[in-house]
Amino acid sequence: MRLPPFQLHRPETLQEAVSLLAQHGEEARPIAGGTAMVPMMRFGFLRPEHVVSLKGIPGLDEISESDDGLRIGALTPLYRVAGSAVVRAQWPLLARAVGSVATPAIRNSGTLGGNLSYAEAASDPAPALLALEASVLLTGPEGDRTVPITGFFQGFYEADIRPGEVLVEVSIPRIPAGARWSYLRFAARSREDKPLVNVAVVATSEGVRIGLGGVSPTAIRARRAEAVLQGPGLTPQAIDEAADAAAEECDPLSDLMGTAEYRQDMVRVWLRRALTGLQ
């Protein structure tokens, strides 16, 4: 099946990309690695007349560390995030989650910004970034906007990106010393499948933060499960109660990979495992 026809724009600056997107409105769509865009166009879910390639814009694929934390340019391919020495040493949860996406070939093409903009529920990076309390920077016709990642995923394949906006970078605060973490993903058939359920946990002296993927229309923070753990901490009984609370607060869909009920059961199992196996 061929792609429907479109006009491809290859801007060399962010400003140019934003004005092209703003000018063509609903008819335009950015493309990064293309691993989601190309199939969506091929199978008729999207039919943009104008496609704006972000890959020729310099400076959008850098990883930099500062006192505040980590910044990752939206166009950074997933393999570079997962392989970055800084990310592996300081944010191992993120390295693990991003390194779990699909296969080497997909991680070579796919970008971090593309993964988040796509807003798929079964994203590996999304729950990790939720538990790490990341935020994203967007640039649009009206200027810059910073959005906490907890508010960025809005619905089924829907992110808070306004017409004309481009996701520019992802910021991740430092993890307090002594924090523990876990990242687990469960794929029902084969390791390289998208996760049926994935769980990211960061536990600090202030509390436990839990990101869940695959079990609601978008990736979510499991706030009720977090609240259950707030008083007692990680006792076996509190962990069981938190797992039950997470199963309650998620809102899974049924698909080829598993029914909603099965997913709910699996949240319970995998969150319990993540909380008992913190590193």
Place this chain on the structure above:
Amino acid sequence: MPTKTHVQTRINGENIEFLCEPRQSLLECLRDVLQLTGSKEGCNDGNCGACTVLLDDRIVTSCLVLGVEVEGKEISTVEGLAQGNSLHPLQQAFLENAALQCGICTPGFLVAAKALLDREPDPSEERIRFWLANNLCRCTGYDKIIRAVMDAAGKMQETKA
């Protein structure tokens, strides 16, 4: 007529120029424009790996790459593996181990496996299985393919030693 874009690239070490529409994938450009039909179309959505090529030395599924975006880049396909009449050790090992039946998946496996051995000459079986996870085969059951890659790795080590 949609306007065509002029693309300049290097394929298997040769400078190549071609014209394509923005909507043509790299796979379509290779097969339909350049008649390099070694790379195969299986799923056309990134899952099967039959279209795997190297783009600037990294494996990608060429069905998901727009042809116009390879401007200025380096591409290697299965056609670049053999040197004249002599097969690449991986190709030889695939033959000797009967690692193919219908052969549709083979070019993708060969390109992906070569990328691994160029980087890691002595990978473990587990490493090979993870690396080749984006390549599906409906015929062989994989074991013979894995054995062929291990075999080729061994032979290539010997010749180097």
